[in-house]
Amino acid sequence: MINFRMLVDVLRHSGFGPITCVFAIAFLICSAAVWLADPETLTFGDGAWFSFEVVSTIGFGDVNATGPVARVAAVVLSVLSIFYIALLTGVVVSYCTTAIKARQEGTLANFAANLERLDEMTPEELAAFSARVREYRRTQ
Template sequence: MKKTRLMKIVLKRTGAFKLLCTYIVVFVAVSIGIMIVEPNINRLIDSLWYSFSVATTIGFGDITAVTIIGRILSIFLSICSILIIAVVPGIITSYYIESTKLREKESSAKFLDDLERLPELSKEELTALSERVKNFNKKKK
């Protein structure tokens, strides 16, 4: 549940959500276009199935495009799908790396601030700081 919420936040902040929504619209539009132009695809469910097999580059072969327009739409959907599969994970990974760097930077700044105020810190704060230094040294080794 928490990971799903985090994924939604990342998708919205990075703009990938709009990209995915646009892709879904393109997918449905191409499916409808295929249904209209292809003589052997008469139902929307068959068109969606065909579009799915094209989008995932599986190409089952149970339904095929025979018209030029149908083939062009299939190529267009394949290219869009490959781009989405390549771009969205990259956006999410980049966002994760940047947020991790930011957290590290904030943690380092807090640590340096504590060191600058060393004489002012309470016994509990000094103990916590000492533990952080020990943990840091353990991770380093």
């Protein structure tokens, strides 16, 4: 449960939700543009399939962009997908870093490091350290 909360916090702080909505809207708009403007694309599903091939860089070639509108949509979607996939990678790295940091806070090495610098701690840090010690003693 704590990992889920951590994931929600990372997603919220990264702005992943709104960016995903913008990306999904761009995906649907490009799919519709390919469907409506390209003579070889017969259904919206074909347009969505073409858009998926562009985003995933698979490019099977079964649906081609022959018209200029479809080609522009492919370029726009390619550029957007590069940034979106980079953001997705950053969110995964941020989550892993946060999880590792959370695990390290409860380790014996961290406890010993905090004991060594008790005289340097601010009152807030001392209170937080004391609360962690009480929590640890309660669970043991």
